[in-house]
Amino acid sequence: MKLNYKLQGDGQPIVFLHGVFGSLDNLNMLAKDFVQHHQTVQVDLRNHGNSPWSDKMDYQAMAEDVAELCHDLQLKKLILIGHSMGGKVALQLSQVIPDLIENTVVIDIAPIKYQRSANVIILRVLTYCLANQITDKKQIMDLMRQEGINDAIILFLLKSFKNEHWLFNIQAINEQYGHICDWQTISPWLKPTLFIRGGNSPYITDQAYTAIFEQFPNAKIEVVEGAGHNIHFEKTQQVLQLLHNWLGD
Template sequence: MELSYQDIGEGHPVVILHGLFGAAKNWNSIAKQMARKYRILTVDLRNHGASPWTDTMSYVEMAQDLVEFLDQRGLDKASIVGHSMGGKVAMTMALKSPERVERLVVADIAPVKYPRMAFKSYVEKLQSVDLSTVSRRSEVDPLISDVIESSAVRAFLLGNLQSTKDGLRWMVNLETLGREMDSIGGVPAIRMDAKYDGETLFIDGASSDYIQSSHHQLIRHLFPNVQFHSIADAGHWVHAEKPHDFMAALNDFLP
């Protein structure tokens, strides 16, 4: 699979993976600043952005997409940074192909099942919008506000609408996302005796509950060489809410 990506800077390669409903473009600001020191490759995961759409998107499949991505770029190894869903992809890749991961950074996600079903209702609401009746994102916003109450979340989701000569279209594969939502919220299919012994950093937003102290034992089991770093006054989108603190943590950790 040929994933869409952006590639800037020179030096040690760092691959950045977005979360659910995200895209490589969400990381443009951080990528530009990090590119002063590193080669930054921001990737659209399958069924997101400009990457191909598929009927399935298990974490094992997405991790293999990344291995193939490195092969296509002629890279033996890279450091992998993943947020939320992208963090689970990064963990899966590190555990299944540890020889390809120089260092691992996981942002505000743990290798556990999350019971939240909000994203499933979001997908259903977005699917209910008849795009043939609207011409601008601003017209879609009030149509989804009854289910998606947060204006910030609506703005983030509506960033996936692209204007074409035939009208608006979604840049995310809502059909597959809806069908695979339980898998996306679940635990990657990894053996419990698997380990990634490379240097690992888990970053959490102090105001987020995605990484809890009760998760630390499992994280240490899978990633014995782990450090934990919490960023104050930040929630789940820690890189967007506190970009300077987030980049400082990356710069201190990456080679």
């Protein structure tokens, strides 16, 4: 699948991979910092942004999409930076294009299987809006608030609502959400891997450390205190400092 992407700058390439319901702009606050000394590649994963839609959405398929893009752009010595679902795609790429990857950074996700989580509520509202052809932004916001979805998440979701149309594929994400939560254990990957954990986030727990180090023996885990799941939004400067320290920039 030919993914939509934004390419900027020169130097060692960094590929940025967003989370579910996101788009290539979600990691823009990181990419715009690194574009001074790197070639940055911001990607819309399948069923998101301006990339094609598909009924299939497991990590092997998503990783193969990104691998195809990397081959098309002739990228080498890659640095991968992925948040949440995009972090799992980055980890899966270690099995797909191992010779092209030099370093991987994963923001607030672990190589484990998750339960359906709070996104179930979001999917229920989105599916309801889709089925009932609700395209009024205020009505959508009211429905989300009634379900207890906070305003920060609502504003994040609405970034992908353009011209009365959702840029992400609600039906496919809903039907494939079990695959998005899932993870198939991989053989140990020995290259450097940084995991950045939000101190207030439930996504990387102490119990997940075993799975991390079994699959990524040379991993390092950094905790950003006071941050939730969207660490790069909440604590941008701290995340950038961790990235620069890790990458030696």
